[in-house]
Structure formats: structure tokens, C-alpha cells
Amino acid sequence: MDGDGQQPLRVDAPDMSMEQRQVVPNALLGTMIFVGTEIMFFAGMISAFLISKASTPGGIWPPPGQPRLPVEATALNTVALLLSGVAMVVAYHQFKKSPSKATAPFLVSAVLGVFFVVFQGFEWVGLLDHGLTMSSGPFGAFFFLIVGTHALHAVIGLGILAKVFVLLRQGALNLGGMQALTLYWIFVVLLWPILYWQVYL
Numbered sequence: 001m002d003g004d005g006q007q008p009l010r011v012d013a014p015d016m017s018m019e020q021r022q023v024v025p026n027a028l029l030g031t032m033i034f035v036g037t038e039i040m041f042f043a044g045m046i047s048a049f050l051i052s053k054a055s056t057p058g059g060i061w062p063p064p065g066q067p068r069l070p071v072e073a074t075a076l077n078t079v080a081l082l083l084s085g086v087a088m089v090v091a092y093h094q095f096k097k098s099p100s101k102a103t104a105p106f107l108v109s110a111v112l113g114v115f116f117v118v119f120q121g122f123e124w125v126g127l128l129d130h131g132l133t134m135s136s137g138p139f140g141a142f143f144f145l146i147v148g149t150h151a152l153h154a155v156i157g158l159g160i161l162a163k164v165f166v167l168l169r170q171g172a173l174n175l176g177g178m179q180a181l182t183l184y185w186i187f188v189v190l191l192w193p194i195l196y197w198q199v200y201l
Contacts, residue, residue: 025174025175025176025177025179025180026176027176027177027179027180028176028179028180028183030180031179031180031183031184032183034184035183035184035187038153038187039187042146042149042150042191042195045142045145045146045149046146046194046195046198048142049142049146049198049199050198052138052142056138061139062139063137063138063139066131066132066136066137066139066140067127067130067131067132069127069143069199069200070123070126071200071201073119073123074123074196074200075196077115077116077119077120077123078192078193078196080112080115080116080119081112081113081116081154081188081189081192082189082193083112084108084109084110084112084113084116084185084189085109085185085186085189085190087105087106087108087109087112088105088106088109088181088182088185088186088189089182089186090105091105091106091109091182092178092179092182095168095173095175095178096175099168099171099173102168102178103168103169106161106165106168107165109161109185110158110161110162110165113154113157113158113161113185114158116154117151117154117155117158120147120151120154124144127143142199143199146195146199147195147199150188150191150192150195153187153188153191154188157184157185157188160181160184161181161185164177164178164181
């Protein structure tokens with residue numbers, strides 16, 4: 001009690017023993033920021049591509065003398081990548097129930113992802129043999145820049161999948177890590193149909 005006969009104001013210190021709940025896991029938050037920046041990056045490349053395409057004399061695209069892209073074969077590869085995304089979503093939901101149940105759909109997603117990357121590699125070799133290169137004109141430059149950048153993201157994603165699969169098998173994978181991986185892979189998967197539509201069709 002102070003000199004005026006009043007009780008001093010008491011401020012209780014926060015109970016540091018109470019566990020603070022993390023709203024968004026760090027791995028997921030970092031991936032969300034990364035995906036957001038990559039969406040803007042790809043939007044910029046696609047915009048530049050569309051401007052170049054619209055300014056082509058006569059409106060003919062691809063330009064005369066440039067090889068045509070394998071639209072039908074790449075459509076099949078697109079389906080494979082989309083199925084990889086579906087398998088990853090299944091793996092994520094199975095992981096929330098029981099991590100051991102996520103192994104099979106996780107492997108299916110990874111195998112389909114490898115199929116996509118390998119198929120794209122064969123496609124690139126064929127196009128290079130037919131004269132489509134980075135220096136053959138705007139068509140080749142934009143094709144290898146946009147599709148190649150996506151391929152790089154897919155390869156990096158497969159590397160992450162391999163690392164996360166090891167953690168999954170060891171029982172050391174937490175939900176935040178699984179969420180981050182799923183978000184990144186779904187970004188890679190859903191980005192591709194947009195690129196296929198804009199670049200191939």
C-alpha cells in the first residue's frame with residue numbers, strides 16, 4: 001500500500017511457461033514468400049513473351065523457318081505432371097492421418113515428376129537437333145528461357161522430394177516440412193499448364 005492508502009497497480013508478468021502457438025511454420029512461410037516472388041517472375045517472362053509474339057510481322061507464330069513444338073506429346077507429359085500433383089496432395093492428406101501412409105503416394109508423385117523432367121529433356125534434344133536454340137531468334141530464346149526455368153524448378157523440386165522422402169522414411173518429417181514441400185510442388189505442377197498454353201498452343 002502506498003502513502004495515499006491505495007493499493008499499487010499490479011501488472012502480472014506473462015507466464016513464460018505457456019507454450020506459444022506458431023500460426024504458420026517457418027518452412028511453410030518461407031515457401032509461401034518464395035512462391036509469391038516466383039509467380040511475379042514468371043508473370044514478367046510470360047508478358048515479355050506475349051509482347052514479342054504480338055509484334056511478329058504478319059502475326060505468324062512460330063516464325064517461318066522455326067521448328068514446330070511437339071504439342072501432342074507434351075500434352076501427355078502435362079497430364080503426367082498433373083497426376084504427380086494429385087499424388088502429392090494425396091500424400092499430404094495421408095501424412096496428416098499417419099506419416100507411414102504417405103510413402104506410396106509420395107513415391108508415385110516423385111516417379112511421375114522424374115518422368116516429366118526426363119521427357120522434357122528428350123524433347124529439348126529433338127528441338128536442338130531441328131535447329132531451335134537460344135540464338136535462333138526470339139522464339140527459341142523465349143522457349144528455352146521460360147520452359148528451361150520451369151524445368152530448373154522441377155529438378156530442384158525433385159531434389160527436395162528425395163531429401164524429404166528420406167526424412168519421411170526416418171520418421172523425422174514434421175507437418176510444416178510436408179506443407180512446404182506440397183506447396184512448392186503444387187506451384188511447379190500448376191504453373192506448367194499455363195506455360196504449355198502460352199508457349200506451345
